[in-house]
Structures are given as structure tokens and as C-alpha cells.
Amino acid sequence: xxxxxxxxxxxxxxxxxxxxxxxxxxxxxxxxxxxxxxxxxxxxxxxxxxxxxxxxxxxxxxxxxxxxxxxxxxxxxxxxxxxxxxxxxxxxxxxxxxxxxxxxxxxxxxxxxxxxxxxxxxxxxxxxxxxxxxxxxxxxxxxxxxxxxxxxxxxxxxxxxxxxxxxxxxxxxxxxxxxxxxxxxxxxxxxxxxxxxxxxxxxxxxxxxxxxxxxxxxxxxxxxxxxxxxxxxxxxxxxxxxxxxxxxxxxxxxxxxxxxxxxxxxxxxxxxxxxxxxxxxxxxxxxxxxxxxxxxxxxxxxxxxxxxxxxxxxxxxxxxxxxxxxxxxxxxxxxxxxxxxxxxxxxxxxxxxxxxxxxxxxxxxxxxxxxxxxxxxxxxxxxxxxxxxxxxxxxxxxxxxxxxxxxxxxxxxxxxxxxxxxxxxxxxxxxxxxxxxxxxxxxxxxxxxxxxxxxxxxxxxxxxxx
Ligand SMILES: Cc1cc2nc3c(=O)[nH]c(=O)nc-3n(C[C@H](O)[C@H](O)[C@H](O)COP(=O)(O)OP(=O)(O)OC[C@H]3O[C@@H](n4cnc5c(N)ncnc54)[C@H](O)[C@@H]3O)c2cc1C
Numbered sequence: 001x002x003x004x005x006x007x008x009x010x011x012x013x014x015x016x017x018x019x020x021x022x023x024x025x026x027x028x029x030x031x032x033x034x035x036x037x038x039x040x041x042x043x044x045x046x047x048x049x050x051x052x053x054x055x056x057x058x059x060x061x062x063x064x065x066x067x068x069x070x071x072x073x074x075x076x077x078x079x080x081x082x083x084x085x086x087x088x089x090x091x092x093x094x095x096x097x098x099x100x101x102x103x104x105x106x107x108x109x110x111x112x113x114x115x116x117x118x119x120x121x122x123x124x125x126x127x128x129x130x131x132x133x134x135x136x137x138x139x140x141x142x143x144x145x146x147x148x149x150x151x152x153x154x155x156x157x158x159x160x161x162x163x164x165x166x167x168x169x170x171x172x173x174x175x176x177x178x179x180x181x182x183x184x185x186x187x188x189x190x191x192x193x194x195x196x197x198x199x200x201x202x203x204x205x206x207x208x209x210x211x212x213x214x215x216x217x218x219x220x221x222x223x224x225x226x227x228x229x230x231x232x233x234x235x236x237x238x239x240x241x242x243x244x245x246x247x248x249x250x251x252x253x254x255x256x257x258x259x260x261x262x263x264x265x266x267x268x269x270x271x272x273x274x275x276x277x278x279x280x281x282x283x284x285x286x287x288x289x290x291x292x293x294x295x296x297x298x299x300x301x302x303x304x305x306x307x308x309x310x311x312x313x314x315x316x317x318x319x320x321x322x323x324x325x326x327x328x329x330x331x332x333x334x335x336x337x338x339x340x341x342x343x344x345x346x347x348x349x350x351x352x353x354x355x356x357x358x359x360x361x362x363x364x365x366x367x368x369x370x371x372x373x374x375x376x377x378x379x380x381x382x383x384x385x386x387x388x389x390x391x392x393x394x395x396x397x398x399x400x401x402x403x404x405x406x407x408x409x410x411x412x413x414x415x416x417x418x419x420x421x422x423x424x425x426x427x428x429x430x431x432x433x434x435x436x437x438x439x440x441x442x443x444x445x446x447x448x449x450x451x452x453x454x455x456x457x458x459x460x461x462x463x464x465x466x
Pocket of ligand 1: 190191288301302303304305306307324325326327328329330331332333334371374375
């Protein structure tokens with residue numbers, strides 16, 4: 001390991017003699033980030049409330065329609081549970097779509113990755129509820145008519161208008177959830193999974209007719225019908241605006257063009273882009289965009305990459321520029337090394353809370369590994385802290401992998417941050433440890449004693465910080 005502790009310039013840079021370093025605030029409800037932290041926590045709570053309220057509202061639709069009064073025997077109870085399962089299942093599907101819609105309110109509260117994590121978690125319960133809906137209704141209706149569930153299902157398909165669409169919708173939901181299971185997903189290219197995933201929209205659309213034409217809950221003229229229609233329209237509009245219209249507008253507004261590709265080490269390179277109105281993107285250091293480079297063979301692949309520097313927009317910069325730093329972790333990212341200057345770039349974003357927006361305390365700790373070091377470079381550039389209040393730990397297996405290391409060193413010197421290089425392979429005996437073998441029994445606290453009083457940003461391969 002090459003562990004480097006720069007004498008913290010906290011005492012030398014930016015503080016005048018006699019002026020003590022700003023003490024850590026132990027309580028995130030005080031200090032300059034307190035208000036934004038409280039707002040973010042409030043928004044997170046509101047999201048949880050909205051989620052449960054929408055589920056309760058879906059069930060209340062049936063109760064308000066006098067659902068309970070229709071339950072007098074086992075057959076009716078089975079049918080009633082089937083209806084409730086369908087309502088709850090569809091509500092979860094709407095929530096899943098909204099979590100994936102990149103709503104700024106959701107992204108700003110919990111961040112894009114946690115929103116998608118929750119989206120994934122809802123997948124199985126939603127499918128189970130929709131399957132239960134189909135099975136229980138086939139059983140309940142069958143019991144009422146003296147048919148077994150299979151014969152009843154066939155009768156529903158052939159005799160009831162719009163019901164065949166419900167079967168198609170169910171088949172599409174099953175395909176989407178099965179191809180999203182981790183074990184299955186990794187067998188297929190990302191694009192295959194992505195296009196199957198788009199079938200969710202078709203599944204939701206073709207499920208609508210039978211909801212409105214079968215049963216009386218959503219009959220014409222009922223307020224339940226309007227509520228359900230509003231869910232459809234609201235979710236569809238959010239997706240159309242945030243997933244399609246906003247990226248198209250941002251792409252047109254910023255007119256990004258590749259300026260140059262700068263190799264750092266073999267397999268790692270920075271892409272610099274120039275564009276318009278980049279000042280609107282300042283303050284997003286550390287956040288990511290989804291990039292689509294409009295060159296032959298590349299335009300159909302969209303890649304999430306974080307900014308590795310704050311947009312250069314000041315008077316001193318000749319041409320406003322943006323920068324990302326890419327490691328060739330697959331065929332698509334490797335191809336980007338050959339991008340030609342002048343290539344147009346489409347963008348979505350910025351997304352995520354890997355930024356000052358997530359700050360809650362005065363002290364900040366930034367821990368990066370591999371290519372995950374590069375977003376820290378952008379965050380370090382802009383996030384506020386007083387000299388002596390930031391610690392940066394860079395973990396990599398060789399000094400060659402200290403991507404943008406010189407720039408980070410320079411920024412740490414300038415801003416008064418303490419920097420550690422944690423370089424070298426892990427110990428053969430403790431593969432689970434995150435530190436290099438030469439760090440011995442050191443722990444995170446040995447590098448950052450006051451870590452419990454700091455905001456900690458971690459960026460690296462997904463298995464690394466686990
Ligand atoms: C939030 C975020 C920020 C990132 N920032 C950086 C960065 O700054 N620098 C860097 O080098 N790498 C970054 N990555 C990783 C980078 O996106 C992938 O390594 C890269 O997209 C792989 O593309 P590929 O075609 O070479 O590989 P493949 O594995 O073949 O990927 C094929 C397709 O899947 C897409 N894809 C793969 N993984 C993901 C994913 N997790 N989310 C969405 N789409 C995905 C790719 O964009 C591509 O279209 C980031 C990933 C995420 C999720």
C-alpha cells in the first residue's frame with residue numbers, strides 16, 4: 001500500500017492565524033446544511049406516506065363501492081379477495097412506473113439509485129398480486145358457475161369482451177418480471193432486458209379495457225372510474241414528460257458536442273464536450289447523466305456516466321465544457337474511446353444525490369475506488385467545506401489507477417482537504433476487507449476519527465463498499 005497523508009493544509013491554507021478550524025457540528029439539525037437536510041427528510045417521509053396512501057386508496061375504492069356488503073359466502077369472499085389483489089397489484093405497478101419516471105421530487109429526495117432499487121423490490125409483489133387476482137377470480141367465478149378454474153378461465157377468455165387482453169397483459173407482466181430476475185437478467189445483453197422491460201407500458205395499456213368493461217367498480221359515471229383514469233393519465237404524462245420530452249429539450253438546449261477524448265491510462269479516458277448554457281448545469285459535480293453519443297454504431301446505446309469535473313463556464317474558460325471520465329468496462333464504453341470531435345451528444349439528467357444536495361453536516365468524507373474516484377473529483381471541486389473539514393480516501397490496486405490523481409491532489413491542497421492514497425492489492429486471507437493488505441488491521445476510523453460526524457460519499461464498483 002502506498003498510503004499518503006498530506007499534512008492537512010487546514011492550518012496553512014484559507015485560515016488566518018488565530019482563527020481556529022470550524023468545529024464539527026454533531027447534530028445535522030444545526031448548521032448551514034440543516035434546512036436542506038430537513039427538507040430532504042421531509043420529502044422522503046412524504047414519499048412513504050404517498051406510497052401507503054395510494055395503496056390504501058386503491059382498496060378504499062372497493063370498500064366505498066359497498067364491497068363488503070357483497071361478501072356473504074365463501075365464493076363471494078374468494079372473488080372479493082381477487083378484486084382487492086387486482087387493485088393493489090395495479091397500484092404497485094403505477095408506483096413502479098412513477099419510481100422509474102425520474103421525477104425530480106423522487107430523485108431529489110432519495111436519489112435515482114434508491115428509487116430504482118425500490119422499483120425493483122416492488123416487481124415481485126406486484127406480479128404475485130396480479131397472478132392472485134387472475135387465479136382467485138377464475139376460482140371465485142368458477143365456484144359460482146360450477147366450473148373448475150381452468151374451464152372458467154377459458155370461458156372468460158372466449159366469452160367476456162376485453163378479457164383476452166387481460167390474459168395478454170398478464171403474459172407480458174410475467175415476461176417483464178422473469179427477465180428482470182438477477183439470475184436471468186445477466187444471461188442476456190442489457191439492451192435485450194431493456195426492450196423486454198418496455199413491454200410493461202404495453203402490459204399496463206392492454207390491462208385497461210377489461211378494468212373498465214368487466215365488473216361494476218369502474219362503471220361509467222362512478223368517481224372510482226375517474227380516480228383510476230387519473231392514475232393512468234398522471235402516470236403516462238409523467239413518463240412522457242420526464243423520460244421523453246425533458247431529455248429531448250435538454251439535448252436541444254445544451255447542444256453538446258464532443259470536443260476531444262483524452263486518454264489517461266490504457267482503457268480509461270476523459271471525454272470533454274462543449275455546449276451551450278452549461279452554467280445551468282454547474283453545481284452538479286458528482287451527479288450523473290445518461291449519455292447517448294450520436295455516432296454510427298453508438299447512438300442506440302445510452303450510458304450512465306458521472307461528471308468528473310464541474311462544468312467550466314467562467315470568463316476564464318475559452319469555451320464552456322463538460323467532462324466525464326470513462327473506463328472501458330464493456331464493449332459499448334470501449335467504443336467511446338474512438339469518438340471523433342464534433343460528434344453530437346444527447347443527454348438525460350442530471351440525476352442522483354451524489355452532490356451537495358445530500359449534505360447534512362459540516363464535515364465531509366469522500367471515499368472512491370477505481371473509476372469511482374472520478375466523480376469525487378467533481379464533488380471535491382464544488383461542495384462547501386472549510387479547510388480541515390474534508391477527508392478524501394482513494395482506493396486502487398496500483399498507482400496507475402489513481403485516475404485524475406494529480407487534479408485531486410491539487411484540489412486537496414487548494415481547499416485544505418486531507419488526502420489518503422490506499423494503493424495495493426487486498427490481503428489474500430481477507431478478500432472481504434476493503435483496505436490494501438499493507439494497511440494491516442487499520443480501520444476506517446484510523447483514517448477519519450470523526451467519521452460519525454461527517455457526510456460520507458462512497459463511489460466504486462458495486463461489490464466493493466458492501
Ligand atoms: C449512476 C452511474 C454512474 C456511472 N458513472 C460512471 C463513470 O463516471 N465512469 C465510468 O467509467 N463508468 C460509470 N458507470 C458505469 C458505466 O455506466 C458502465 O460501465 C457502462 O455503461 C458499461 O457500458 P458497456 O456498454 O461498455 O457495457 P455493457 O455491460 O455491455 O452494457 C451494455 C449497456 O448497458 C448499459 N448499462 C450497463 N450498466 C448499466 C447500469 N448500471 N445502468 C444503466 N445502464 C447500464 C450501458 O450503458 C450499455 O448501454 C456508472 C454507472 C452508473 C449506474
